[in-house]
Amino acid sequence: MKIRVNNQDIELESEQAAKSLMQFLREDLGLTGVKNGCNIGACGVCTILVDNTPVRACKKLVQDVVGHELLTIEGMAQADGVLHPLQQAFIDAGAIQCGFCTPGMVLVAHAFLLKNSKPTREQIRKAIMGNLCRCTGYQQIVDAIEMASKFYQ
Amino acid sequence: MLKTGSFTPAWRHDAVAKVTGSAKYTDDLVFPNMVHAVPVYADYVHAKINAIDTSEAEKLPGVIRVITAKDVIGKIYWGQINRDYAMLAAEKIRYHGDVCALVVAETRDAAVLAAQKVKIDVIELPPILAVEKALEDPTNLVHEANKTNLVNHHKIRRGDVTRGFANADFILEHKFTTQFIEHGYLEPETAVCVPRYDGVMEVYGSMQHPFSTRRFVAAILGAKLSDVEVLAVPMGGGFGGKDDTAAIVCARTALAARLINRPVKMTYDREWSIRESYKRHPYIVYYKMGVTKEAKINAVQCKIYADAGAYTSVTPWVTWRSTVQCCGPYEVANVYCDTYGVYTNNVFTGAMRGFGSPQINFMVEQLVEMAAEKLGISAIEFRKRNLVKQGSITITEQKLDQHVVSSREVLEKVITAIDYETKIKNCSHGKCADGNDELYGIGIANSYRGMSLGAEGIDFCAAIINGQFDGSILLEVGMHENGQGAESAMILILAEQLGVKKERIRYRRSSTSQIADSGTTVASRATLMGGGAVTIAASNLKQHMAELLAAELGCKPEAVKFQNDNLYGNDGKVLTWEQAVHKLFLKQAYPYAFGVFQAPRVSWDEETGSGNAYFTWVYACQAVELTVNRKTGKVKILNVVAAHDVGKAINPAMLLGQFYGGITQGIGYALFEEVVMRDGKIITNNFNTYKIPRATDVPDITGIIVENHDPLSPSKAKGIGEPALELMAPAIANAIYNATGARHFSLPIKKAI
Numbered sequence A: 001m002k003i004r005v006n007n008q009d010i011e012l013e014s015e016q017a018a019k020s021l022m023q024f025l026r027e028d029l030g031l032t033g034v035k036n037g038c039n040i041g042a043c044g045v046c047t048i049l050v051d052n053t054p055v056r057a058c059k060k061l062v063q064d065v066v067g068h069e070l071l072t073i074e075g076m077a078q079a080d081g082v083l084h085p086l087q088q089a090f091i092d093a094g095a096i097q098c099g100f101c102t103p104g105m106v107l108v109a110h111a112f113l114l115k116n117s118k119p120t121r122e123q124i125r126k127a128i129m130g131n132l133c134r135c136t137g138y139q140q141i142v143d144a145i146e147m148a149s150k151f152y153q
Numbered sequence B: 001m002l003k004t005g006s007f008t009p010a011w012r013h014d015a016v017a018k019v020t021g022s023a024k025y026t027d028d029l030v031f032p033n034m035v036h037a038v039p040v041y042a043d044y045v046h047a048k049i050n051a052i053d054t055s056e057a058e059k060l061p062g063v064i065r066v067i068t069a070k071d072v073i074g075k076i077y078w079g080q081i082n083r084d085y086a087m088l089a090a091e092k093i094r095y096h097g098d099v100c101a102l103v104v105a106e107t108r109d110a111a112v113l114a115a116q117k118v119k120i121d122v123i124e125l126p127p128i129l130a131v132e133k134a135l136e137d138p139t140n141l142v143h144e145a146n147k148t149n150l151v152n153h154h155k156i157r158r159g160d161v162t163r164g165f166a167n168a169d170f171i172l173e174h175k176f177t178t179q180f181i182e183h184g185y186l187e188p189e190t191a192v193c194v195p196r197y198d199g200v201m202e203v204y205g206s207m208q209h210p211f212s213t214r215r216f217v218a219a220i221l222g223a224k225l226s227d228v229e230v231l232a233v234p235m236g237g238g239f240g241g242k243d244d245t246a247a248i249v250c251a252r253t254a255l256a257a258r259l260i261n262r263p264v265k266m267t268y269d270r271e272w273s274i275r276e277s278y279k280r281h282p283y284i285v286y287y288k289m290g291v292t293k294e295a296k297i298n299a300v301q302c303k304i305y306a307d308a309g310a311y312t313s314v315t316p317w318v319t320w321r322s323t324v325q326c327c328g329p330y331e332v333a334n335v336y337c338d339t340y341g342v343y344t345n346n347v348f349t350g351a352m353r354g355f356g357s358p359q360i361n362f363m364v365e366q367l368v369e370m371a372a373e374k375l376g377i378s379a380i381e382f383r384k385r386n387l388v389k390q391g392s393i394t395i396t397e398q399k400l401d402q403h404v405v406s407s408r409e410v411l412e413k414v415i416t417a418i419d420y421e422t423k424i425k426n427c428s429h430g431k432c433a434d435g436n437d438e439l440y441g442i443g444i445a446n447s448y449r450g451m452s453l454g455a456e457g458i459d460f461c462a463a464i465i466n467g468q469f470d471g472s473i474l475l476e477v478g479m480h481e482n483g484q485g486a487e488s489a490m491i492l493i494l495a496e497q498l499g500v501k502k503e504r505i506r507y508r509r510s511s512t513s514q515i516a517d518s519g520t521t522v523a524s525r526a527t528l529m530g531g532g533a534v535t536i537a538a539s540n541l542k543q544h545m546a547e548l549l550a551a552e553l554g555c556k557p558e559a560v561k562f563q564n565d566n567l568y569g570n571d572g573k574v575l576t577w578e579q580a581v582h583k584l585f586l587k588q589a590y591p592y593a594f595g596v597f598q599a600p601r602v603s604w605d606e607e608t609g610s611g612n613a614y615f616t617w618v619y620a621c622q623a624v625e626l627t628v629n630r631k632t633g634k635v636k637i638l639n640v641v642a643a644h645d646v647g648k649a650i651n652p653a654m655l656l657g658q659f660y661g662g663i664t665q666g667i668g669y670a671l672f673e674e675v676v677m678r679d680g681k682i683i684t685n686n687f688n689t690y691k692i693p694r695a696t697d698v699p700d701i702t703g704i705i706v707e708n709h710d711p712l713s714p715s716k717a718k719g720i721g722e723p724a725l726e727l728m729a730p731a732i733a734n735a736i737y738n739a740t741g742a743r744h745f746s747l748p749i750k751k752a753i
Helices: A021-028 A085-092 A102-115 A121-127 A139-152 B015-020 B055-059 B108-115 B131-136 B161-166 B210-221 B244-260 B270-276 B315-324 B357-375 B379-386 B407-418 B420-426 B486-498 B526-553 B577-586 B652-671 B728-740
Strands: A002-005 A008-011 A047-050 A053-056 A069-071 B035-041 B047-053 B063-067 B099-105 B119-124 B150-158 B170-177 B190-195 B201-205 B228-231 B264-267 B283-291 B297-309 B334-343 B438-450 B460-467 B473-477 B505-507 B561-563 B566-568 B574-576 B592-598 B617-629 B635-645 B701-706
Touching: A047 A102, A053 A102, A085 A102, A085 A139, A085 B015, A102 A121, A102 A139, A102 B015, A121 A139, A139 B652, B035 B063, B035 B108, B035 B244, B035 B270, B047 B099, B055 B063, B055 B108, B063 B108, B063 B244, B099 B108, B099 B244, B131 B297, B131 B334, B150 B315, B161 B283, B161 B297, B161 B334, B170 B357, B190 B244, B201 B210, B201 B244, B210 B228, B210 B244, B244 B264, B283 B357, B297 B315, B297 B357, B315 B334, B315 B357, B357 B379, B357 B438, B357 B728, B379 B407, B379 B438, B407 B420, B407 B438, B407 B617, B407 B635, B407 B701, B420 B438, B438 B728, B460 B526, B473 B486, B473 B526, B486 B505, B486 B526, B526 B566, B526 B574, B526 B577, B526 B592, B566 B577, B574 B577, B617 B728, B635 B652, B635 B728, B652 B701, B652 B728
Parallel strands: A002 A069, B035 B264, B201 B228, B297 B334, B473 B505, B635 B701
Antiparallel strands: A002 A008, A047 A053, A047 A069, B035 B099, B047 B119, B063 B099, B150 B334, B170 B283, B190 B201, B190 B264, B283 B297, B438 B617, B460 B473, B460 B592, B561 B566, B566 B574, B617 B635
């Protein structure tokens, strides 16, 4: 059993298959950018991408993603630390406050921009509506996604 | 000076860590040999505890120990004001979130499993759930020793209200109610405590008051303050909610760590967080306002009941602010106000962004519009005749002459920016064109707000600047980074004060063992108090450096200029920052300074309700446009404009982020957020049932930054966190009225029609 996480192949131990994907990523792989906010799939802070589609890691088991390609926030920047333009846009737009929703927001925005690189602000708001943020009022997150969209065109 | 919400590139020193996932929050921390603790609740809201049987739970695999109140080394009861909170329930259960035991196990899963096996034997008592009834019935008490369910009583006795009402031309009298609100920080409570080799208990946790946390931890351990070290960790939001509960979670975790002598982590599930953590106070208010035909508010009488829930927490302070600000930003000569905090068996209530002002503003800002309508004048004109102005005396006899009173300025800026005068004429007032179901309305609200703690408490803050030999600078301030960008603001203030690049400055991870106790990071005080301490420390450092280097710069110490990373003297003499620091070390002197900002004196007389309540005030105005569907009653927010006088903008993009975030929380408060309880038990215990605003619930917001530098603030800046939230509910209520013709006296306004 194999999964690919942030461009690395991971060989799974058999007892890991039934584990919560969120726990596996956080505890077994140390990818703590996957946050736990509600554990019922309601807040979106554990969002990761599976084959570039947003998935709530708290709602999945490891076995659900065997053979698939996973991206967590830790895989967004280049290996040498250079930020993805979308990450840089989050910083420049002031879209980060406490930062707890940020990993999930960046990933859900990334998946959205891969599909729609010329979005309206209304479309951006709809795309991130499943991810809660209590700090920013979303406006600067929308700004960031709008700013970054040109890099996806 | 006016800046609009156009794009300004943002900067914060922790942004890269947060956007790459490398920022480690408390639950991300792992220590060798670490184990896990979880709380044990009992399904009662009011009960006498007979016995707690932990034997079955302790037999389960992986369980190390089950801890109850009898294991507490130090104090069981603690609190910031009254020490009435049992950190582990001892003889009684007082609300549904009381923690009766802790299970410590090798894994969290094992602990969760064992928690279900702890047996709690009780005698149930009749629950006390309604505040007015709680006051009337002295036989059923939440805390027997108190002999009453009253937590506190604040008063204002100004002028003569009987005459005030007699001389009024009409009287408005209404009852208003507001709801319990959950803070909704996305990171639930969490703590890791590590018993250190030297006997110190190291505490990592999600909290906004490290110094209070240290007191709670020291209390439960029976330890000295110097034997507890609380270290700052990135924190996933607080909004006032990570004061008491967060400290208590840390205290219990520390107890477990001390008892088993291993690092212990306790991370809450969302359901536990919502069940146990304190909420915003629901209010019941009986409000009477007398108005003259000259459009002056002549008298106000109000009776305010705040549900404190099971514990005092900071109820006396929250309700004090409501009392001081009970007439909104208006001059009123005759005021008679009674405010009661009341114990019940509901979830306890405490600090939440706004701290007693959102409830009051919801009422006052509707009443002024009702008064204007009765007089047949515009709501703006009515406000202008009553707003506090330069030199006004507040209802607590404070003269507003120490700073620029910009109540009118913020109002006028919002009216112009949103084109209120045109749009108010287009409101539907319950009628809309055929074939159109959307009723349109615009609404506005004003506020003033006393800054920082005021007469609530001791208000001072420390900063340490520790310049290094290579020219780099370490900065530490007694304020906490709650996510709002406080540390970044401190860096920017220091860079400006020293005339150096911000890249020189590293914010040192705060520790309660290093920086002096500067109080809690609440009350919109981080920039005001922390920035004040940084400014004073910088001034001390500059004086120290100038005295030692003046001779080399060929001038008097007071003539040395700190600019562009250089020190300038006379005749073109200049030292780079590095050269200056080197020379200091050669003189066996450190580029080191300590700074303390002591808030100017405030005063309060509890009997008359008078005094200089706060040393400075901020002024704000917000307006909103919305539609109400006349069939479904659904509200859609179309546009928001907000103007806030912040003294001075330090980090404009982060400042606007406070506008947007506060307004969005205000929209939730106005329209749908509510902690629903049945028989004292919370039903809305996760984000699927407790709804907070989503990206589609809010429009783009225009923020207007008004800067009238405050002479009593060393950095000239004031604050924004809470003012941003406190106005949206009344602005929305007024807009809904202008759309539908229906007044709403109760929050949330779930159905506007």
